[in-house]
Amino acid sequence: MSMGIGVFQSQGLSQQLNLAPQLLQWLRLLQAPTTELSSLVQHELDTNPALELDETPVKPESDKVDDAGLNETGDDSSFDKNDLEARLEVLAALDADWRADLSKNKSANAGSMQDEQDRHQFVLDSAVADLSLQDHLLRQLPTCGLSEAERVLAELIVGSLDHRGYLVTSLTELAELSGVSLVAAERILEQVQDMEPAGIAARDLRECLLRQLEADRQGDSLAAMLVREHLDLLVAGNPEDVAVRLQLPVEEVRLALASIRTLNPAPGSTFARRPVQYVAPDAAIVKDAGRYVVELNDDSIPHLRLSAECRRLLEQKGLSSEDLTYIRRKIRNATFLIQGLSQRQDTLRRVIQEVIRVQNDFFDRPEGELYPLTMVKVAGVLGVHETTVSRAIANKYVQTPRGLFELKHFFRTGYQCSDGSAVTPDGVKDLILSLIGQESSANPLTDLQIVDLLQKKGLRLARRTVAKYRDELSIPASKDRLRPFSARKVIAMTPAATEEIREPAAAIG
Structure with a gap:
């Protein structure tokens, strides 16, 4: 390990450890699906006497206690619930920066035969989630x-x-x-x-x-x-x-x-073989007065409030310093959990609202297409770090007019074209399939020739990206296509990009 990486690891780890432990708990809340979140909240309810069920839930702002009383002592005295979102972003940024720095140091020694842009794009394209048969x-x-x-x-x-x-x-x-x-x-x-x-x-x-x-x-x-x-x-x-x-x-x-x-x-x-999973949707996308809105599945999550008994004990005279510190810590943890749950739901709602804005056509029509949408773009719109978006969509399911989907289904990488439009990977596959379908059986197109033809259409791809997509289409290499090759058969064999860009050629001119 180089000295640079070692120093960075030490500094980054130290900064993360200095952040309040509750921030790490919030990351778990953000990443947990509704079914798991219910268990996490129930565990806190069982172990923290400062929490109790709220049968008539109200906004988290009503659960307020005296900040001065909480911050008089205790090892978490730096906690400021009014600065919650900003500090959560600090943690997300530290985590992402550490990973980026480590990756940068590794790649600097590795070298490459290809320019940085092609390498970066190929890495993005290679992050393909395993599909189940269903x-x-x-x-x-x-x-x-x-x-x-x-x-x-x-x-x-x-x-x-x-x-x-x-x-x-x-x-x-x-x-x-x-x-x-x-x-x-x-x-x-x-x-x-x-x-x-x-x-x-x-x-x-x-x-x-x-x-x-x-x-x-x-x-x-x-x-x-x-x-x-x-x-x-x-x-x-x-x-x-x-x-x-x-x-x-x-x-x-x-x-x-x-x-x-x-x-x-x-x-x-x-x-990919997956065990049968029974999932509860974390949210639903429904049409209300002609527009799509988000309905979060709040009913599956226990609603909490600060215990009136702990409030009373905090005001009681004659408590020992040890008892007072214990009560303050429990109330502080309870306050953070209540506000953390509220922040989690708000983040999830905002992410899904952006999904609706970009993918509205998909929900409107049975044959509606999906457009390129990345976590980086959503993070920019929401003003949060991309790792926050990544955790917000992890293991989440949403009920839509077209059925139940994993939230990450709506995030698709796209290729920027020279005219400013974008094409999804499935749209690119359609283009490759179309080019091969028109080739001469006596002189089939090589991957490099396909790269050149796509570039003339305004789409710049690496040769190995074209090769990867060709393999995914079950199309053999050019040397194995010297005999007549049926593109029609491949179309029948591959999932049509009807949920993607249906006319990629038109999209790139």
Whole structure:
């Protein structure tokens, strides 16, 4: 470790330790989702006699005590509740500065073959959250053109898939739950099965493999016939035995079996596995008098006030210095918690209000798009540090007119174009897909050529960023695309960017 880093760590740590411990508690309050917050508040209620439940909650300003009485003694005497927000920002800034300094010292020694802007952009683009299978499929639903009732059934189907991607609940049962006929349910299931990855939402192995073969335009192939009619013979996997039983040429059977072996018997297993979570929304976005407003889930959080008994004890004569110090500390901690909860809710409300302002189109229309929105931009609008926004949205869920979403879903990095507009990563993928779809099969575009074409449209990307997005689209490298390549198939395999920028080419001119 260099001397510079060591000194900075020591100074930064010392400054953080000198800040009141309650500030660290506030950060926990800010980051905790509603379900966890209830437990944290209940613990404080059980352990601090200066707190009691408020059955008729009022604004935190009513919970005031004499500042002079609190600050006469005690190791937290520097606490000033009127300066709460400013001091919280000091802590957030110290934390961020320490991390930034450490990163800067590391990168200074690492060196780079690429300019700083490209490297910074690539780091931002690489911070991709793992999607669950359900998240991945739900993002594709808007492309199906379903009615409200049909969409409910489609969501039920997606929610009934196991970790392999198989439908484990009876379609009849799901149809009854959603009020859709069984005939319509079969059609909707087929639409879900048409999503990427191929083979998803199958009811058994045979259907799973057949859907993959059909997606690869092999629905009428020998491989499909073997899966459809002789799956039991394929278990042994001996081409000679299968050929003899079916009176087919051995070489054709061998090729068919080789094709079948490339299929994925568990197409959902490639996605992030998450335990089933039951979440309570931290807030709801509802329309009131023609505009969207935020309704915080305050009912799940115990409402607190200062204990009248502790107030009385504080004014009592003849208390020992030790007892007086104890009571003052408990009241001070209780006051901070009450105001910290209020500040947490206010911060969350303001963040969601900014989300509504930027993403209004998403809430207004079933096919509404998401626009680029970063924590840095929101922090600038609110006048807080970006780490405050980061903690405010962490593990939070919001109920919207389009369903329940994790709050971070609405934050998307964007690429600045030469005309001042911005394009999301999914919008960039659409552009890459469009360029490759128009390429010559005899002379496919290299990643560098794609970079040049995008730059002519006003969009500057690093080559490895293009390569990363191409890989995410399941498009092989140019040397492997010399044979005819179907972009249409890739479109069917990848989540359409209908929740993103639907016409990125128009956005960048």
